[in-house]
Structure formats: C-alpha cells, structure tokens
Amino acid sequence: MHAFDVLGDPVRRRILELLADGELGSGEVTAVIRTEFGISQPAVSQHLKVLRDSGFATVRAQGTRRLYAVDPAPLREIDAWLDHFRGFWDQRLDSLATELARGRRQRRAASPPDGPPERNDHS
Template identity: 85%
Template sequence: MHAFDVLGDPVRRRILELLAGGELSSGEVAAVIRAEFGISQPAVSQHLKVLRDNGFATVRADGTRRLYVVNPAPLREIDAWLDHFRGFWEQRLDALATELARGKRSRRTTMPSEPPERDEHP
C-alpha cells in the first residue's frame, strides 16, 4: 500500500495523531477512535494493523497489552517527497504575508488617530 493510501483514511490519520503524543495501548486508541468515529474495536484493530504493516506504527507487547507508537521513518520519506512542492506554498505564504502587511500599512494611513467628534444633537 502506498503511503498516501495509508494516510488517506481519516481514522488512520487520527490514530497517528494520537500516537504522536506518545505510546498508547490498543485499548486506549480504540476508546478514543470509537468515541470520535463510532466504529467497533475490531475495525480500530484493522486500522492499527494497516499502520503497523506499512511501517507507520510499531507495537510491543507488555503482558497482555499491545503498546503502539509512531514510527517516524515513513513520515520522513513523505516529508522528503513533499519538499519538491514546498516552494509552491512557501511562495504563496510569502505573498500573502506581504499583502497582509500592505493592508495594515494602508489602514494605518487612512484611519484617523482619534475618533471623530459626535454631534450631540438628536
């Protein structure tokens, strides 16, 4: 399965977000995912299996518990691939920041420093 196929699923992306906070048991992951997505524990287990089989998560046994954690290697590969495109949005973000700065300067020069006096007659 291609990395973007794995990450294309919102449940798997959410699981990775949870695991990014540190090691979690499969039960802890399942509880959050069931509450947020309304899917069964076996379905959550299948998503964990996809993440594990494709290298995005690793698991270790702790007695009867299975503890999952993010494996950063495939994420670094995706980041490297995205580097080819990063310049596109960085240019646009730079242009947006310039436009925002121009807008602020324009508002400062057109706005009066004190509010206009009110006519007190009704």
C-alpha cells in the same frame, strides 16, 4: 501499500494523531476510535495492523498490553516528497504576508495621528 493509501483513511489518520501525543495501549486507541467512528474493536485492530505493517506505527508488549507509538520514518519520507511542492504554497504565503503588511501600512497612513482630538473653540 503506498504511504498515501495508508494516510488516505480518516481512521488511520486519527489513530496517528492520537499516537503523536505519545505511546498508547490498543485499548485506549480502540476506545477513542469506537466513540468517534462507531466501528468495532476488530476493525480498529485491523487499522492498527495496517499502520504497523506499513511502518507508520510500532508496537511493543508490556505484559498483556500492546503499546503503540508513531514511527516517524515514513512521515519523513512523505515530508521529503512534499518538499518538491512546497514552493507552490511558500510563494503564495510570501505574497500573502506582503499584502497583509501593505494593508497595515495603508491603514496606519490613513488613521489620524495619536494624541487628543483637536478642539474647535470658535463657537
């Protein structure tokens, strides 16, 4: 399964978000996913299996518990692939920063200087 096929599913993305905060037991993952998505425990287990089989998650046994964690290797591969496209948004973000700075300069130039307001005692 291609990485974007794996990440294209909102349940699997959410599981990875949960695991990004640290290792979790399958029961903990299942409890959150069942609450948020309303799917069964077997369905959550299937999503965990897909993440494991595709290399996005690792699992280790601790007694009777199964602890899941993110495996960063596939995420680095996606990041490397996205690197080809970063120029599209980096350039736009640079342009946005320039426009924001220009707007701040224009507002400063248009605002009155700091200090007390001038008084007109010619009444």
